[in-house]
Amino acid sequence: MSALPPFALGRRRLLAGALGAAILPVLTRRADAAAPISGVRPADWYRTRFGEFEITVVGDGDLDLGEPAAGFPGHPRDDLTQLLRANFRSTEKLVLPQNCFVVNTGRQMVLFDTGVGYTRPFGPHTGMLLANLRAAGIMPEQIDAVVCSHGHIDHVWGIIGGDGKPNFPNAQVFISKADFDFWTDEARGRTDGWVGVFVQGARRNLLPVRERLTFVEDGKEVVPGVIAVSSPGHTVGHTAYVVQSGNAKAMFIGDLAHHEVIMLRRPQIEFAYDTDPRQSAQSRLRLLRMLAQERIGVMSYHFAFPGLGHVAAEGEGFGWYPLPWGVNL
The missing domain is CATH 1.20.5 (Single alpha-helices involved in coiled-coils or other helix-helix interfaces)
Structure with missing residues (x-):
């Protein structure tokens, strides 16, 4: 031309x-043109396919734990600051999302962990699970199983509502016996400090559903498509769960790792709220290696919303690769 x-x-x-x-x-x-700033946070929920299953991630709000060094008192402050700054994270406060997962297997609706509940001890922007469930088109009455990773405040305090009735009236509740026994021990609940508070809250949420509660066992099926994986240390009976549909495989890791930068790059770090910090680090390292080697998907409770992705071995630790928006896990 x-x-x-x-x-x-x-x-x-x-x-x-x-x-x-x-x-x-x-x-x-x-x-x-002038437009008012709404200041309204949209509902936190996200949905994706997983084999023949469907996963809906529902937020319960963000936990502000304050200065990062307070969460890891035995770790050099300078290293924490460097890690956070290098990854464009706040060096002034540690904020942990709460990602509750609803897995629809086609036969059952399975909810993994329940957030902090109506007491909202971390402020008004937590305890949002029920509202966000409804925004996602899921009614609490539809939940068939509530599967708990452990008995801490931000994982089981959403089982019972402010009226003293179960938030999920048709659900069977699953947790390890070790954690149930530990966190409902009345004598331990009389102790001072956060342990006593956690026990009192666990008793308020677990004892009312005792008749519909089932104890999980390592390597055993919880419901079809969900298998328990013992990962003690953070609590005495902390449990992760493998979810599998056909060739699709992922693990709900609970509190195996709280932060995708700090606890993946430094997998042997000890967290302030661990019952046995060294055992917790051992469990974390063992399962992270498995997840990386076998390329198993990750459903993370505390990583940045929606907490879906993969881990890969990198250097002394692991890298986090979040699932691209709109891509099936």
Whole structure:
């Protein structure tokens, strides 16, 4: 094709200039238009396919744990600061999302962990599970099974509502016997500090459903498609769960790792709220290696919403690769 003659180029430039001059005032007026800032946080829920199953991630709100160093008192502060800054995270406070997972197997609706519940001890922007479930089109009465990773405040305190009745009236509740016994021990509930508070809350949420509670066992099926994996240390009976549908395989890791930067890059770090910090680190390292080697998907309770992705061995630790938005796990 021959080159355009100079007068054609000149005409194009003239037309483009005229068109731009006509559009520019319109664009400017739109940019200057006043619009109020809503300040309203949208409902936290996300849905994806998983083999023949469907996974809906439902947020319960963010936990503000304050200064990062307080969560890891035995670790050098400078290293924490460097890790967080290098990954564009706040060095002033540690914020942990709460990602509750609803797995629809086609036969059952299975909810993994329940958030902090109606007491909202971490502020008004927590305890949002029920509202976000409804926003996602899931009614609490539809939940057939509540599967608990452990008995801490942000995992089982959403079982019972403020009226003293179960939030999920048709659900069987699953937890390890070791954790149930530990966190409902009345004598331990009389102790001072956070342990006593956690026990009192666990008793308030677990004892009323004792008749519909089933204890999980390592390697055994909880419900079809869900298998318990013992991972003690964070609590005496902390349990992760493998979810499998056909060739699709993922693990709900509970509190195996609380933060995708700190606890993956430093997998042997000890967390302030661990019952046995060294055992917790051993469980974390063992399962993270398995997840990376076998390329198993991750359903994380505390990683950035929606907490879906993969881990890969990198250097002394692991890297986090979140699932791209709209891609099935």
